[in-house]
Amino acid sequence: MSRSTRIRAAIVLAVWVALATFPEWSVAWESSRFAAGIIRQILIFAIFASSLNLLVGYAGLPSLGHAAFFGGGAYAAAIVAQRLGTDELLVSLGAAVAGAALLALVVGYLAVRAVGIFFLMLTLALAQMVFAIAFQATDLTGGSNGFSGVHRPVLLGIDFNAANDLYLLVCAVALLVALLLWRLATSSYGRALVGVRENERRMRALGYDTRTLKLSAFVLAGALAGVAGALSAYEFRFVSPNDVALGTSVAGFVMVLIGGAGTLVGPIVGAAVVLSIERVLPSQLPAQMVLGIVFIAFVVFARQGLVGAVRRAVRA
């Protein structure tokens, strides 16, 4: 490990420990429990946004259908756990990853044929089909009523039912995903994805099978979105068609762009900003409208996102 990598690893570890122990050291605050709930949700959506960032930021694939895999994972976790009558974490989380990856393979097979705006159109339309299936398959998903009564999981006898225990689980999974993405971004695979984003024809000329490369990134990103979906199902004990809907895909995209596409920290910052607007701002404010305006402002004035803007300011 180089010196800068070690410093970064130390910072990540310190931030993570501070976050993971938040319920302990904030216990005296009046709103500690509420804040811990918000942090859990921020981390869940940070995983979702980070997985989307692998496509949008690294591979240059602007997917507007990522909710299909978030919601698909959530449904898979909830349905498999209920049908098998088990609360075992590895079963439901495994079902979420497998289900979301399979779904991503099907959608991606069609979508990676297109580039740019067309890729965006196709992912949007295909994800809407997943939404329609979730909405219509009432026996399986509960249709428009959603799937309620999801149990929180157990792992090796440890029960994650209590809020603080679930908090630790979410923190642990978020750390694992972040480390995986960090490893990926600095690997030759991550570089190859950036190569596809920058100049796909040149990558093909260099002998890369770019379509397979893009499809593999799509499946991987889908699987990670499935992890976020499963955590969301545990968190809310509920899966609704909203989790598969366009609104969730858009929210993920907004998080990636506001935070900074193509950076590892950006999507986490973006998730924090978006959830703060949605859950913390006074409820009489029109959250979606604020979000829309903020998003437009970022696209026009700060396309590199918050993290990108800070980096640029530091360098200058």
Add this chain to the structure above:
Amino acid sequence: MTLEDALQQALNGLSFGALLFILAAGLSLIFGMMDVVNLAHGAFYMLGAYVALSVTRATGSFWAALVVAPLALAALGLLVEPLLLRRLRGRHLDQVLITIGLSLVIADFIRLRDDWGWGATVRSLPFPAGLDRSVAIAGSDYPTYRLFVIAFGAGLALLLYVLHRRTRIGALVRAGVGDAEMLSALGVDTDRLFTVTFAIGAGLAGLAGVVAAPVFGLQPGMDVDALIYSLIVVVVGGLGSLSGAVAGSAVVGPADTFGKVLVPQFALALIFAIMALVLLFRPTGLLGRVRIGR
């Protein structure tokens, strides 16, 4: 299914196709000229329907709404293009992203305007006087309004075709679709042309909203439905050409209608399957000029 039922469903399919044509024509026009897929198209459609609701309430006339709502949406287009999209000329993806933000703002605006009689509850727009009856066709009653939609869609297609082929603005649009840069070098004010094109596209979305409102009603989520259907139509028919919008809506409208009757569980899967097949075997769409896939 009896022959009478089949005929009824064929008419339903045609009227849905006519509606899809109005919707997709605007989307396709904007794309053809500006290389921008306007993802606020569904929100424009929704806003058109709600403006029509207010105008009909105020004047008591659907026909007034049919004129005012598209004009209002065109006016919005006249504002949006120079204020938001022009700054990002050449950055097509970013322009598309802006239209996403715009659609969030419009949908939330409609949801909040309970005081205008809009809001999040389901609203309905009555059939216009004179078209609220049924006529006997092949032994069964058929609502006249749906026949009107078919005629209206066909008439509009004809009008757009003539405008496109026979007028100066049509010639400019054709030239702009072909090569906007060259057109600009020849001294045409392409900024103005883009603004007008975007306004016409937005107006068409609003028009589709008015025409659809008496049939489908007004509710949250109608923007997303409209956007998805219009995207499917342009992918199937081909982006950026009027004939593509006609072909796409002629396939998707009847396919969706018959699908809903014959295989209700798989109706949506059917039109998505059509889209997937077109993508795999004819990546430009049936009559398009732009390759969507490779």
